[in-house]
Amino acid sequence: MMKNAGRIAETSFCSRIAASVLLASALSSCLASAVAAEPSVKRFELSVPQSTAAPQARVLRVEKDDRVQLIITSEAAGEIHFHAYRIDAKVTPGVPAELNFKARATGRFRIEWHPAGNAAKKGHHAPPLATLEVRPK
Amino acid sequence: MTPRRLRCRVARFWFATCLSLPVPAWAHAFGERYDLPVPLGYFLVGAALAVALSFVVAALFMRAEPGKLRGEGLVVSLGPVLPALRIVCQVLSVALLCAVVVAGLFGTRNPEMNLAPVFVWIVWWVGLSFLVACTGNIWSALDPWRAIYEWGNAAARRAGFARGLFLGFNYPASLGAWPAVFLLLLFVWIEVLYPHSVMPYRLASMVLGWSAVTLLGMMCFGSAAWRRNADVFSLYFSAIGRFAAVGAGPDARSIVLRLPGSGLIASPVKSFAMVAFVITMLATVLFDGLLGTQALILVRRAAIGWLPQLANDRGYFLGTASLLFVWLSFLGAYLLSSFATARLVPDRPAGAVARLFALTLVPIAIAYNVAHYFTYLVVHGQLIIPLISDPLGRGWDLFGTIRFYPDIGIVSARATWHLAIVSIVVGHIISIWLAHRLALREYRTPGEAVMASVPLTVLMVVFTVISLLVMAEPLVQFGTPGTPS
Secondary structure, eight states: OOOOOSBGGGOOHHHHHHHHHHHHHHHOHHHHHHHTOSOOEEEEEEEEOSSSSOSSOEEEEEETTOEEEEEEEESSOEEEEEGGGTEEEEEBTTBOEEEEEEOOSOEEEEEEEEETTOTTOTTOOOOOSEEEEEEOO | OOHHHHHHHHHHHHHHHHHHSOOSSOOOSSSOOOOOOOOHHHHHHHHHHHHHHHHHHHHHHHSOOGGGGOOOOEEEEOTTHHHHHHHHHHHHHHHHHHHHHHHHHHSOSOGGGSHHHIIIIIIIIIIHHHHHHHHOOTHHHHOHHHHHHHHHHHHHHHTTOTTTTOOOOOOOTTTTTHHHHHHHHHHHIIIIIOGGGGOHHHHHHHHHHHHHHHHHHHHHHOHHHHHHHTOHHHHHHHHHHTTSSEEEOSSTTEEEEOOTTGGGSSSOOSSHHHHHHHHHHHHHHHHHHHHHSHHHHHHHHHHHHHOGGGGGTTTHHHHHHHHHHHHHHHHHHHHHHHHHHHHHSTTSOHHHHHHHHGGGGHHHHHHHHHHHHHHHHHHHGGGHHHHHHOTTSSSOOSSSOTTOOOOTTSSOHHHHHHHHHHHHHHHHHHHHHHHHHHHHHHSSSHHHHHHHHHHHHHHHHHHHHHHHHHHHOHHHHHHOOSSOO
8 A cells, every 4th residue: 555645745756656657667567567456545635825726737646546535725715626537525714625536547637726706707717726647557 | 307317417517617618728629638648668669660660661662663553443333322322411411510500509608518519629520530531531522511502503503593603703823722721720720729619609600600701712713613722621631531442433423442541642732732731731730739748838837937928818829829830840841851852863843842742641640630639539529429419408318318428438548558659650651651652653763762752751750759759748757747846
């Protein structure tokens, strides 16, 4: 079981996993699948800055069939949308929201943040709060 | 509406919401694409294969005898089947055009629950390109505007107008096919950069606008002259259809079966504008792929650092500039290779060389299409399944498919990577092979033919590597591994 705790912004763990996955797939895909045989739980904490959503997209990297746990804290009310997986949750200030799901489909998916009361405002859409990359084993 | 169906619709709505909102970062028509960048290992293997196989093709064809390479197709007569099929296609196509316009104008404003954007951007533009590459240019039978004009023309003749709807203007020869080149660039600009291109109402308005322009054009200059010079879709699907193993026969009742790709070297394009058109086909797909990459987001960020005003224009300026930049560089690179060929074998001028080999690039354009859009078509194309039951978003369920929800895991990332690499390498090899065949036919000796196709082969290797680079995004993977700095 791999645990990946702490603010994603401070961890280089993810990039190391990604680098090793890359290397492994380049060298041998058999090796890669042997290493990642057991699904693991990946935990990420995202916090929404008070003013606007994150200026830079963060990339959360997991492998297919991993259990993913997202903890979202925000100082303002809003909603978190993870459209591709059809998951969304309301976030109230001070109360962390938790999303649990299995990374069943591979790809690169956006996780969006919608501040409360701003959802209907068309013509502007903030960059994604984070991007989830689900890589094949 | 049952609760379950309601839930399903709500779920589809969420799937749709983010896509319906214009995003500041550019994206292909339906916003979010799920493709993962191709890993570096695949990229290196693909690039190495492209280079190695190019040499193999060149070496094999150095010894080939030109006389044996002239393969004529096999003409198959289908009797009255073909004209009947054509009428069915025309009726169906005109009905679909009407449905798209009605759905766009009067249906729901949510793009994913409206027939117009899903049909136009996914089924028609992406799906039909793939189909035409396999089945030949069926667009000439499907073209609803051509059908409407032909029907109107026949009706006018019967009503006693000798010329039908034709107003009798001569198409200005100096314009050539340049209107089509401009329109293809404009079309791709709308597809990729215009954030409202998926808005049903705007899309339907644009479809109506184009209908008016193209019908008026056919009336002024005649159907054939318009489709040959200005009708971007006729020229686009015709170029792709030349790749297919099926072609139009000598009369309306027959088809030609031929080797895939041989239609591309049957006759060279007639004008320099058509050279530019083929290059545009190539460059625009690559441009779309480029926009999805993190690399261009970094470029945008850097540009905004220089010129803060750029942040407020939703990427229009930078997007338009990079579209023109990619197009002009591709055109420049191709012309350079033509000049090099004319210098190496002073048999014909560079302009003639450019026209001679232009269509051999079409397999690369098709390969780019497959590499960039196949997964997109298969994943997002599933939206059409619930839509055929409820084309206007009114809560109907005509065929019982309304509950269908797209399966985003239908193609694995690994399958997509394999497909992308294989299609690009194979497309590249077909292009090189065609160019060699053409050179052997057009130049006097095999030695000259090989010399003549060296610059083009080099260029094709470069195109292939660039295309693989765009999909692998190695700059981003090596430079910034995605985590914030």
